Amino acid sequence: AQKVTQAQTEISVVEKEDVTLDCVYETRDTTYYLFWYKQPPSGELVFLIRRNSFDEQNEISGRYSWNFQKSTSSFNFTITASQVVDSAVYFCALSEFNQFYFGTGTSLTVIP
Amino acid sequence: DTEVTQTPKHLVMGMTNKKSLKCEQHMGHRAMYWYKQKAKKPPELMFVYSYEKLSINESVPSRFSPECPNSSLLNLHLHALQPEDSALYLCASSQASGTGAAGNTIYFGEGSWLTVV
DSSP, X not given: OXXXXXXXXXXXXXXXXXXXXXXXXXXXXXXXXXXXXXXXTTXXXXXXXXXXXXXXXXXXXXXXXXXXXXXXXXXXXXXXXOOGGGOEEEEEEEEETTEEEEOXXXXXXXXX | OOXXXXXXXXXXXOTTOEEEEEEEEOXXXXXXXXXXXXXXXXXXXXXXXXXXXXXXXOSOOTTEEEEEEETTEEEEEEESOOGGGOEEEEXXXXXXXXXXXXXXXXXXXXXXXXXXX
């Protein structure tokens, strides 16, 4: 079974639109960590955020925000007022039991 | 700017060549990783070094040979590769040992794009 599911394979939005990337995870552990990474075409995986299972507060960083809901095992990522530079593949990841699992990624294209 | 640096950025090699990918981190991390990533796929773990010792080998073929000369450096020696080995190779590091131990963030380099011809 997939530990991290990113059901949206590809998304296209027009610049300045808001966009939400979905992430659903599966774990039996009570202590776990969730991450989002951005991978632009250049290749580098850029760390965006880490959230532990005991902290359900939503996080906002500039145009980025994250909504963590344990009740639905989701950790969704919203980009407000998208820009062309946001075009990238975004990976959600789960760390539990000393293992690290990536989702399959969502490719976001922001059209100028 | 990334604190995990990889060289070379691009490498083209023949199937009989021997080459190496190099990685360096200056964050004082004690765990270092090699990942392989094919197009439109997530990264796949290859090797983990913890305190300069190989702790995980994900059944990687012997034509890939990792080396950790010290806590800051990680190499991947390549020999007799196949065209299907063409991929992006990502080096990474984290504070603690193990893959994501205790939720430690894994920091990645820019990757080395490898093409085997």
